[in-house]
Amino acid sequence: xxxxxxxxxxxxxxxxxxxxxxxxxxxxxxxxxxxxxxxxxxxxxxxxxxxxxxxxxxxxxxxxxxxxxxxxxxxxxxxxxxxxxxxxxxxxxxxxxxxxxxxxxxxxxxxxxxxxxxxxxxxxxxxxxxxxxxxxxxxxxxxxxxxxxxxxxxxxxxxxxxxxxxxxxxxxxxxxxxxxxxxxxxxxxxxxxxxxxxxxxxxxxxxxxxxxxxxxxxxxxxxxxxxxxxxxxxxxxxxxxxxxxxxxxxxxxxxxxxxxxxxxxxxxxxxxxxxxxxxxxxxxxxxxxxxxxxxxxxxxxxxxxxxxxxxxxxxxxxxxxxxxxxxxxxxxxxxxxxxxxxxxxxxxxxxxxxxxxxxxxxxxxxxxxxxxxxxxxxxxxxxxxxxxxxxxxxxxxxxxxxxxxxxxxxxxxxxxxxxxxxxxxxxxxxxxxxxxxxxxxxxxxxxxxxxxxxxxxxxxxxxxxxxxxxxxxxxxxxxxxxxxxxxxxxxxxxxxxxxxxxxxxxxxxxxxxxxxxxxxxxxxxxxxxxxxxxxxxxxxxxxxxxxxxxxxxxxxxxxxxxxxxxxxxxxxxxxxxxxxxxxxxxxxxxxxxxxxxxxxxxxxxxxxxxxxxxxxxxxxxxxxxxxxxxxxxxxxxxxxxxxxxxxxxxxxxxxxxxxxxxxxxxxxxx
RNA sequence: GCGCCCGUAGCUCAGCUGGAUAGAGCGACUGGCUACGAACCAGUAGGUCGGGAGUUCGACUCUCUCCGGGCGCACCA
Numbered sequence: 001x002x003x004x005x006x007x008x009x010x011x012x013x014x015x016x017x018x019x020x021x022x023x024x025x026x027x028x029x030x031x032x033x034x035x036x037x038x039x040x041x042x043x044x045x046x047x048x049x050x051x052x053x054x055x056x057x058x059x060x061x062x063x064x065x066x067x068x069x070x071x072x073x074x075x076x077x078x079x080x081x082x083x084x085x086x087x088x089x090x091x092x093x094x095x096x097x098x099x100x101x102x103x104x105x106x107x108x109x110x111x112x113x114x115x116x117x118x119x120x121x122x123x124x125x126x127x128x129x130x131x132x133x134x135x136x137x138x139x140x141x142x143x144x145x146x147x148x149x150x151x152x153x154x155x156x157x158x159x160x161x162x163x164x165x166x167x168x169x170x171x172x173x174x175x176x177x178x179x180x181x182x183x184x185x186x187x188x189x190x191x192x193x194x195x196x197x198x199x200x201x202x203x204x205x206x207x208x209x210x211x212x213x214x215x216x217x218x219x220x221x222x223x224x225x226x227x228x229x230x231x232x233x234x235x236x237x238x239x240x241x242x243x244x245x246x247x248x249x250x251x252x253x254x255x256x257x258x259x260x261x262x263x264x265x266x267x268x269x270x271x272x273x274x275x276x277x278x279x280x281x282x283x284x285x286x287x288x289x290x291x292x293x294x295x296x297x298x299x300x301x302x303x304x305x306x307x308x309x310x311x312x313x314x315x316x317x318x319x320x321x322x323x324x325x326x327x328x329x330x331x332x333x334x335x336x337x338x339x340x341x342x343x344x345x346x347x348x349x350x351x352x353x354x355x356x357x358x359x360x361x362x363x364x365x366x367x368x369x370x371x372x373x374x375x376x377x378x379x380x381x382x383x384x385x386x387x388x389x390x391x392x393x394x395x396x397x398x399x400x401x402x403x404x405x406x407x408x409x410x411x412x413x414x415x416x417x418x419x420x421x422x423x424x425x426x427x428x429x430x431x432x433x434x435x436x437x438x439x440x441x442x443x444x445x446x447x448x449x450x451x452x453x454x455x456x457x458x459x460x461x462x463x464x465x466x467x468x469x470x471x472x473x474x475x476x477x478x479x480x481x482x483x484x485x486x487x488x489x490x491x492x493x494x495x496x497x498x499x500x501x502x503x504x505x506x507x508x509x510x511x512x513x514x515x516x517x518x519x520x521x522x523x524x525x526x527x528x529x530x531x532x533x534x535x536x537x538x539x540x541x542x543x544x545x546x547x548x549x550x551x552x553x554x555x556x557x558x559x560x561x562x563x564x565x566x567x568x569x570x571x572x573x574x575x576x577x578x579x580x581x582x583x584x585x586x587x588x589x590x591x592x593x594x595x596x597x598x599x600x601x602x603x604x605x606x607x608x609x610x611x612x613x614x615x616x617x618x619x620x621x622x623x624x625x626x627x628x629x630x631x632x633x634x635x636x637x638x639x640x641x642x643x644x645x646x647x648x649x650x651x652x653x654x655x656x657x658x659x660x661x662x663x664x665x666x667x668x669x670x
Numbered sequence: 671g672c673g674c675c676c677g678u679a680g681c682u683c684a685g686c687u688g689g690a691u692a693g694a695g696c697g698a699c700u701g702g703c704u705a706c707g708a709a710c711c712a713g714u715a716g717g718u719c720g721g722g723a724g725u726u727c728g729a730c731u732c733u734c735u736c737c738g739g740g741c742g743c744a745c746c747a
Contacts, residue, residue, distance in 0.1 A: 027687075034690060044689050047727065057727080081690050082727085129747090169747050238747090280747095313745060320673085331672095337745040344747050403741060405674065433675075434741085457739075485709070507709085518695090519683070522675060524740075531682070531696085535709050538683090538695040545709050553706045602686070614684065617694085628711045648706090670709065 001097045001594035002040075003601065005073050006030060009041055009087055016067045017045075021053060036584055039078070039086035040591060046083040057083025073097075091587055092575040098594040099565050099646055117156025122355055122393035123149050123430075126267060126274070127164040127400070129171035130256035132212045133205035134266050135468040136527055137401075137435045137461050143516040143663070144432055145399035146272040147609040150661045152397075155604050160390055164351075165279040165378075167256045171463075173238040175208050176252045178215030181233060187247050190254050205262040206470070208255065213466025242284055253281075264369050264376070266471050270509055271663050274369075274376050276390045282363050282379040283351055289342050291361050292350035301417035302335055312338030319413040333410055345407050349414045356415075356423045357392030365390075395426040397607065402431040402522065430607050432521040436460050437469070438528045445469065458526035469527065478508035481533050482541075491669050503667045507541050510664040514540030517613040517662060538617050540664055543655060546620035547666040549627055550652035553645070556633060561649035568646035577643045585629065586647055589622045593654040600661075609662070616658040623651040 010028050017023040025045075033042045046061035053060055061079040068077045068085075075088040125145020128138045145161075152159045166172070179185050185193070197204050219230050240248040264274070283289070293314075296302040302314045308328050314336035315329075323329045335346040353359040364383025369376040377387065400408060408429040416424040436458035442449050447467055453459050461468035483504035490496075491503055515532050519525055535541040554560055568574070578587050592615075599615045602608070632648065635641040656666045 029687075029689080031686085031689070038690075042690090044728090047689075050727070084690065166747075171747075173747095310745075315745095318743095331743090334745050339745075341745085343745075347747095402675070406742060431675095436740095460740095489707080489709080491707095523683075524676080526682080528682090534696080536696085537709095539709085541709055542695095549706070549710085556706060606686085610684085611686080614694090621694090624710060625712095627706070631705065633706055670707090 001094060001597075002591070003595075003598040004097075005089065005094075006041060006598065008071075008073065012068065012071060013043065013045070013064070016064060020063065020067050021049070023049070023052075033084075033086060036588060036591075038080055038084070039088040041087040041089070042080075043085050044083070046085060050083070061085050089591075091578040091590075092573075094594060095574070095578065095590050095646075096569070098590055099568050099650055119157045119394050120392075121152050121157045121159045121395045121397065122162060122391070123152070123159055123397045123399065124162040124164055125149075125399035125430075126263070126272075127166070128263055129166055129169060129463075130259040130263065131171045131175040131208055132259070132463050133203065133209045134263055134471040135461055135463065136471065136474060137468070138263075139270075139471050139474070139512070140432060140435045140516045140525065141399055141401070142267055142272050143270065143513050144430070144521065144609060145397075146267075146270070147513070147517060147612075147661070147663055148397065148399070148430065148603075148607065150663060151600060151603050151609060151612065154600055154661055157395075160393065161273070161275045162390070163274045163277050165256075165260060165277050167252065167260075168238075168241045168244075168280045168284060170234070170238055171212070172252050172256050173234060173241055174215045175212050175255060176241070176248060177230075177234055177237050178211040178218070179251060179255065180237075180248065182215055182218055183211070187251050187254075190251050194254065194258055203262060203472070204255070204258045205266075206472075208259055209463075209466060209470065212463065216464045244281065244285060261369070266475075268371070269472075269475055270513065271665075273371050273374070275374070275388075276365075277368060277376065277378040278351070278363060278390075279379045280347070282381060283347055285381050286361060286363065288350040288354060288359060288361055289347055291359050292346070292353055293336070293342075295353070295358075295418060296335070296349070296414065299418040301414050305332065310334055316410070316414060316417070319409045345410045348407065348411050352396070352411050352415065352427070354391050355393055355396050356420065358420060358423070362389070362391065395428070397428045397430045399430045399432070402433050405429060405431055428607055430521075433524040434460060435525045435527050437467075438526045441469075441528050442467070444529065458524060474532070475508065475512065477529075478512055478533065479504055482507040482511070482535070485535065486670070489670070496669075499669070503669060506665040506667045507535070507544060507670065510540030510544050510659070511535055512540075513662060513664050514543070514613060517609050518617075520610045521608060540659075540662075541670070543616050543620040543659060544664070544667055545670050546623045546627075547652060547655050547659070548668070548670045550623065550648050550655070551668065553632055553648050554652075557645065559645065561652050564642065564645040564649045565653075567642050568649075571639060571642060574639065574643045577640055585622065585625055586644075589619075589626050589647060589651060592619050592622055593650045596654060596658070612658060612661055616655065616662060619651065619655055619658065623648075623655065626651070 010030065013028055014025060017025060028045055029043055031042050031044065033039055046057040046064065049060050050057045058079060061083045064085055065077045065079055073090055073093055075090045078086050080086050123145055126138065126142045128134050149159050149161050179190065194204060197207065219234065220227055222230065237248055240246050241252050243249065302316050305311055305313050305315050308330050310330065310332060313334045315332035315334050317323060317329060318331060318333050321331060333345060334343060336342050350359060354361065363379040364381055365377045365387035366380040366384050367375045368378035398408065412424050412427050415427065438458055439449055439454045439456060442459055483501065486500045486504045491500055518538060577583060599612055603611050626647065630644055632641065632644045635644055659666050
């Protein structure tokens with residue numbers, strides 16, 4: 001409702017300015033006034049025009065207000081302060097629109113839907129190296145990505161979710177080295193180990209977590225001579241993995257696939273699902289690079305360097321670099337090494353051409369992991385038929401941490417250089433800062449923390465060092481904590497034993513997801529159990545609790561939210577309930593509820609889910625406030641009771657919807 | 671050396687394309703449960719928005735500079 005009125009106000013204002021001053025402004029600054037007494041919508045446009053029109057802002061504002069007249073949805077306009085133009089909404093009309101059934105549905109491609117609807121988007125997130133357990137840093141990635149997917153879908157976009165699997169990289173090679181050479185095991189042993197872990201209900205990703213840390217340490221723990229040999233072993237192993245069709249690669253395939261399954265299971269606990277898992281092995285074996293290389297040479301993005309330190313390499317100019325014609329660019333990015341092998345960025349360019357459907361090649365597809373409602377596919381050299389098709393998206397979003405912004409910029413630069421400017425413009429590096437541990441948390445976990453690290457505000461998590469909090473451990477810990485709370489409160493009555501575990505899980509996941517989403521993307525999260533295990537204040541459970549409170553009202557009143565909204569529509573007159581000191585907080589709640597579409601559009605256009613997290617919290621806060629002040633069930637005036645019930649109904653509807661966009665369930669009881 | 675990010679209340683963070691008196695949560699202190707269950711609510715204290723200069727009618731927001739912290743800048747992935 002709010003977004004719609006905002007647009008109408010802007011349009012009307014624009015036409016007034018055109019008629020009155022012959023001014024044609026592209027954008028008109030709007031703001032939400034600091035207090036409700038100033039109205040619900042305001043513009044400081046008069047300040048801007050003061051110089052141009054050689055008049056005082058107050059005079060201009062008054063002239064504009066006079067010209068605005070009256071139109072639907074607005075109660076009136078006024079000049080305030082030094083020249084603000086404040087718009088007061090027609091509250092009763094606003095309530096009617098907001099309560100309306102049409103507005104309660106997820107905005108689809110229709111009137112009022114965001115401009116971005118109808119786009120085919122591709123979101124890549126999670127992308128954990130399949131050589132160890134997922135940790136809290138990966139959780140931030142996956143939760144941000146999954147939430148953004150939900151937001152895009154809510155905005156009417158068709159979204160494919162991809163999780164890129166680097167199954168032939170050094171990280172997997174390291175675990176294989178550890179397995180074959182450090183532990184002296186074989187391919188047959190790998191099969192045995194997987195069976196054994198399965199039978200004992202143990203986690204292969206946990207096993208690899210330790211092995212990876214051990215191997216990483218092993219590379220540098222011998223004599224210089226030994227270390228040299230170990231390093232060689234490492235690169236030989238890596239090449240065997242890239243090559244494929246050998247026993248080492250088979251071990252890698254076995255272990256990495258098992259770890260990958262574990263990652264999918266971990267993410268499923270958080271309600272995170274994927275459509276497709278493209279793997280690096282297929283990008284290599286299906287020779288994606290060869291096709292990309294031709295295009296890159298043809299368009300002149302890549303050139304062969306004949307001199308300097310990059311002699312013998314195919315290189316590209318870095319973004320922003322200004323090199324005079326004919327000058328040697330030593331700073332160029334190497335894409336093909338002098339030995340003919342391609343670098344990571346090169347492979348990434350090929351992969352991204354595929355994402356936009358510009359490569360002229362496709363993966364093979366095989367089903368890999370079944371969700372209740374759909375199948376997740378994985379890349380294969382020779383796929384199954386029939387299969388869905390992925391790639392060929394109009395817009396892509398890569399959820400990758402901020403440290404990789406340079407390589408990401410290189411890929412975008414390459415696309416632009418090849419003439420794919422539209423695609424480059426719709427390529428979003430959805431970057432976010434890392435999750436680190438507070439020194440206190442690290443000590444608590446029993447890690448050796450140096451004096452130097454103790455003095456820091458936070459310490460970076462490192463899979464290589466085995467330093468971090470594993471995702472499943474954290475989830476387990478959260479569930480234990482929420483279960484204790486649920487039991488202490490006897491949620492659902494003394495005999496509701498069965499349901500309590502489910503509720504505890506819903507609350508635990510809600511707490512975790514909200515915790516990862518409340519921070520804006522570019523702030524480093526210094527992880528601490530105290531904060532993450534908190535269920536009070538600005539947390540997921542706080543919002544879930546507001547939902548439960550609202551539901552309890554309808555349960556006790558023996559009615560439903562939907563029925564009460566219909567009843568409100570039948571009420572001839574309720575404007576009186578929206579006026580006066582006592583009603584301000586009620587109107588504030590309606591107004592907040594009406595801002596949903598605006599918030600959604602903001603989140604999508606800025607790639608920032610945190611705004612929705614904040615919106616949901618504020619909505620819950622205003623509802624709790626309302627809940628406390630106005631006792632609904634004892635209200636004697638039937639019309640007012642209907643109005644109050646409808647208010648709770650809208651709050652409930654909006655809270656549940658906002659939580660669902662955040663990937664958080666709304667429990668029936670708490 | 672070059673590039674990016676951050677610095678706002680004791681702590682953790684919001685602050686939309688510059689706009690009205692800089693907000694929230696936690697922590698501290700005070701008060702409120704025989705209410706629609708207190709995972710809640712009300713109140714108090716707490717800020718030279720890292721320092722300085724500039725642009726502007728107006729700067730937490732833009733520019734420059736300095737200080738402090740973090741992360742990138744491979745023929746590694």
